[in-house]
Amino acid sequence: MTPVLLDFPFRGRWLAQNSPARRVPSHGTDLFGVTYAIDFVAVDERGRSAPRSWRSVLAVEPPEIFRGFGLPILAPAGGTVILVHDGEPDHAARRSQPALLAYALSQAGRVRAGIAAVAGNHVVIAASGTGPYVAVVHLRCGSVRVRPGDVVEAGDRVGACGNSGNSTEPHVHVQVTDSVDWPTARGLPLAFRRGPASVPWLPKESEVFEV
Numbered sequence: 001m002t003p004v005l006l007d008f009p010f011r012g013r014w015l016a017q018n019s020p021a022r023r024v025p026s027h028g029t030d031l032f033g034v035t036y037a038i039d040f041v042a043v044d045e046r047g048r049s050a051p052r053s054w055r056s057v058l059a060v061e062p063p064e065i066f067r068g069f070g071l072p073i074l075a076p077a078g079g080t081v082i083l084v085h086d087g088e089p090d091h092a093a094r095r096s097q098p099a100l101l102a103y104a105l106s107q108a109g110r111v112r113a114g115i116a117a118v119a120g121n122h123v124v125i126a127a128s129g130t131g132p133y134v135a136v137v138h139l140r141c142g143s144v145r146v147r148p149g150d151v152v153e154a155g156d157r158v159g160a161c162g163n164s165g166n167s168t169e170p171h172v173h174v175q176v177t178d179s180v181d182w183p184t185a186r187g188l189p190l191a192f193r194r195g196p197a198s199v200p201w202l203p204k205e206s207e208v209f210e211v
Contacts, residue, residue: 003191004132004176005200006076007154008211010161014040014068015047016203017171020189032118033177035187038203041171042068042161047208049169050093060092063163069170070140071161075125075152076174076192077134083124083180085116086144088164095169103168110166115182119173120165123158124180132188133180137173138165 008014017039020026025035041049050066063069069090094103110117121139123146126132140162146152163170177185191200194211203209 001189003189003200003202004077004127004134005198006134006174006176006190006192007074008192008194009074009076009136009172009174010040010042010071011074011211012071013043013045013208013210015043015049016205016207016209017041019203019205019207021202022205025187030187032115032182033179033185033187034175036189037173037175037187038190039171039173041169042066042071043208050095060094063090063093063170066093066163066170068161068172069163070143072157073136073139073143073159073161073172075123075134075154075156075158076136077125077127078153079125079127079134079151081123081146081148081150081152081158082126082133083122083135084144084146084148085119086121086139086142086159088116088120088141090141090163090170091167093163093169107166116165118166120167121159121162122165125152131178133177133185135173135175135177137175138162138167138171140164140170
């Protein structure tokens with residue numbers, strides 16, 4: 001299947017995680033159409049998403065200390081905004097093993113609670129009247145600046161990077177689906193334009209790159 005070609009939804013230095021270049025389904029499930037989804041974490045020149053401290057080893061951390069928190073998130077594709085959700089809180093980040101274990105044990109509850117608990121604050125763009133549908137997920141609470149019915153161009157700002165929904169540290173999750181009926185939506189392959197020639201490219205797992 002030919003991948004849906006997108007623009008990167010950010011600028012700067014980022015790390016790819018849960019890349020479909022490593023495995024499919026990339027997040028270990030097809031639920032909610034995440035089959036080919038990919039995550040991006042903003043990092044510094046040393047590849048760190050945030051400074052290390054005792055809290056990163058033993059406890060939770062405030063999302064504000066992370067490099068990505070609050071950075072602009074851009075529309076990966078032009079089209080019409082069809083779904084917007086905002087108002088979910090940005091919760092504490094979790095890098096320590098005790099905090100991650102506790103979070104993993106609550107995963108099933110978030111799935112049962114539905115798409116808002118999993119995706120947090122998010123925007124979905126219909127590239128045409130019949131799709132595909134491009135979602136940017138885990139946005140910062142209160143940052144969404146588009147409404148359903150808005151027409152956007154690729155590169156327009158739609159929100160800011162946050163830590164809402166099913167997220168252990170501030171990042172942006174991008175996915176493409178064939179519908180927005182989340183219980184039945186199927187994920188579609190994606191790739192990103194890179195360089196002056198807009199060559200289709202998919203970052204590898206744990207690859208750091210700049211846009």
